[in-house]
Amino acid sequence: MSIRDGESTKKFGGLMRVARYLVERRLLDIGQYTAQSTRNPNIFLTIARSMIAIAQISLLALASADQYFVPVGQNSADAKCSGDVSGFSLFCTIDIDRQVTAYGILVLLVVIASGFKPRLLSWVHLYVSFSISTAIALPDGGDQAVMCIAFWLAFASLNDPRTWGWDKRAVPNTKSTVQSYFDSISVAAIFALRLQMAYIYLNSAIAKFPVDAWQDGTAMYYVARMENFGSVTVLGDFLRSLTSVPILTASVTWGTMLCEIALALGLIIGGRFLYVSVLISITLHLAIAVFLGLVSFAVIMVGGVLAAGSLQLQRLRSDILIYKTLTRHPAQQGDLLFRNAGE
Known part of the structure; x- marks a missing residue:
């Protein structure tokens, strides 16, 4: 056997280890995966949390508190503190100027976005x-979605003892009973968030069905010409020109509904369809941010989808890193990495 044949055999053996490793990872059940999750921190949860916090920072930093507390109907411009739940808001429990409270919340959000x-x-x-969601007079859909996302993220982060969420180093697996409970709660919370995000998109699509403008395919024509929001630059002119063509208007209108349904189904079904949902979410909300100007809403929703798919995205990232490592050094590191994965 020549030296070249020997090197080819080693490389082939390394690639076989890669294939075997990836198959074994797909066969791991939830219990085995939660044991791995402590040692391999989920970076996508950190990315999602920071994205959402940054979107909230933009809301408070780019507008004064007076712009969020305005009279609506017969209600005053004060914070909504009369309800059974809304009275626990920071804007209600701290008896100081609401702008000062907004600055305090802004500082907290900066720390949260840092990953600490x-x-x-x-x-x-x-x-x-x-x-933010319960006290201000002019909430939008993003504020309501953040409450749901943050609720599940709080439980999903119970098994993350790191000081910094951006720290990619493996966390020692204590294998304690409490940590095992935290691992299980974390995985369950992420799966619940998947269902939550799927419901949001599916509900949004279904709610459009009875509306005449969505049925006949003209809804985006009117959306592109709304006075309250939208792009005022050349992008706005492009969208208005695009929606002046009936067949293009219908395609964008019905395409939006199809994207929402496909996104929701991908989150529910999982597997490879979940990756499709992530791509649809990024594309759909990038268009919403660029053409309609709803940037913070778009960032929040993409962050929610990333968090919902974080388990599979983290596993995909890990598989790619393992594949690169084993194909570069198949003979030296293949057996070691496979043994580590099976612990």
């Missing part, structure tokens, strides 16, 4: 999101 102490600050994020 995810296990603890995820609960702070939930309370902050609750305070």
Whole structure:
């Protein structure tokens, strides 16, 4: 056997280890995966949490508190503190100027976006999101979605003892009973978030069915010409020109509904369809941000979908890193990495 044949055999053996490793990972049940999740931190949860916090920061930093507390109907411009639940908002429990309260919340969101102490600050994020959503007079869909997302993220972060969420180093697996419970709760919360996000998109699509403008395919014509929001640059002119053509208007209108349904089904079915859902979410909300100007809403929703698919995305990332490592050094590191994966 020549030296070249020997090298080819080693490389082939390394690739076989890659294939075997990937198959074994797909056969791991939830219990085995949760044991791995402590040692391999989920970076996508950190990315999603930071994206959502940054979107909330933009809302508070680019507008004064007076712009969120305005008279609506017969209601005053004060924070909504009369309800059984809304009275627990930071804007209601702290008796100081609401702009000062907004600055305090802004500081908290900056710390949350930094990725510091995810296990603890995820609960702070939930309370902050609750305070914003329930107290201000002009909430949007993004504020309501953040409350749902932050709720599940708080439970999903229970098994993350790291100081910094961006730390990619493996966390020692203590294998304690409490940690096992936290691992199980974390996985269950992420799966619940998948269903939550699927419901949001499916509900949005179904709610459009009875509306005449969505049925006849003209809805995007009117959306592109709304005075309250939208792009005022050349992109806005492009969208208005695009929606002036009936067949293109109908395609965009019905295509939006199909994207929402496909996104929801991908989250429910999982597997490879979940990756499709992530791509649809990024594409759909990028278009919403660019053409309609709803940037913070788009960032929040993409962050929610990333968090919902974080288990599979993290596994895909890990598989890619393992594949690269084993194909570069198949003979030296293949057996070691496979043994580590089976622990």
